[in-house]
Amino acid sequence: MLGLIGDPQTTARLQTAKGWVFVVGSTCLVYALVRSNQRRHERTTDRLEHALQQTSVLHRLLRHNLRNNCNVIRGNAELLEANDEVPADVDPYLEEIKHQTDRLVELGSKTRCLRDAVLDGDEPVRRLDLTAAIDAVVDDVRDRYPSATIETDRPEVCSVRTTPKIERAFRELLDNAIEHSERADPAVRIAVRRTREGVDVVVADDGPGLPATERTVLEEGIESPMIHSEGLGLWIVRTIVVQAGGSVELVEESQGTTIVLSLPD
DSSP: OHHHHHOHHHHHHHHHHHHHHHHHHHHHHHHHHHHHHHHHHHHHHHHHHHHHHHHHHHHHHHHHHHHHHHHHHHHHHHHHHHOTTSOGGGHHHHHHHHHHHHHHHHHHHHHHHHHHHHHTTTOOOEEEEHHHHHHHHHHHHHHHOTTOEEEEEOOSOOEEEEOTTHHHHHHHHHHHHHHTOSSSSOEEEEEEEEOSSEEEEEEEEOSSOOOHHHHHHHHHOOOOSSSOOSOSHHHHHHHHHHHTTOEEEEEOOSSSEEEEEEEEO
């Protein structure tokens, strides 16, 4: 036996066998670990897909019920307004009821928009004329807020590769500027300028400025139980712009708020 071990050929065969055992054993171990991780990943993916499906169903049901209930509340408020037996001093409260129900319906619409923006993050970009998009948004906002003044400064044509959802980001910024203004006739300016990297869209207003929590949401996309945004509009803006490969910058001004959306091309 000792003679066999001392034989060079036998020693070489033993070393080769040990090498093969190590290779086969290592391969089996690596395969087992990979398969285990793969199965764990598949289970996690299945759970996430199931949770996403349940969340989508719950979200749809909540929006549907919220809209229907708000329509019922608003309809009853309108009936009370039309009733001559209801005292006139109740009218302001009925107006507030209608206003708050409209806000709830709009909140439901914004949650859907934010959900779609997050889930459709891989939506392909295409070449759009930002000038035409901004003009369409401005016309819509002017119709809804006739007392507001909206100035535009943009080229006749400004083509850029971006997501079609960018129109929603422009609309949210204009709506936010007008709705949170303390003036009876708020003024907003939206400008488009070419840069080396792409296009900057600048929205400036004469309002009271953004609170610190809203600034954090817009610039960093951070929210916590202790620090949270008052609405979804700025979340929608940041989500759409970031997913389009752009960035959002808040410029410090002595009065009002200036927000710059930088879009690549």
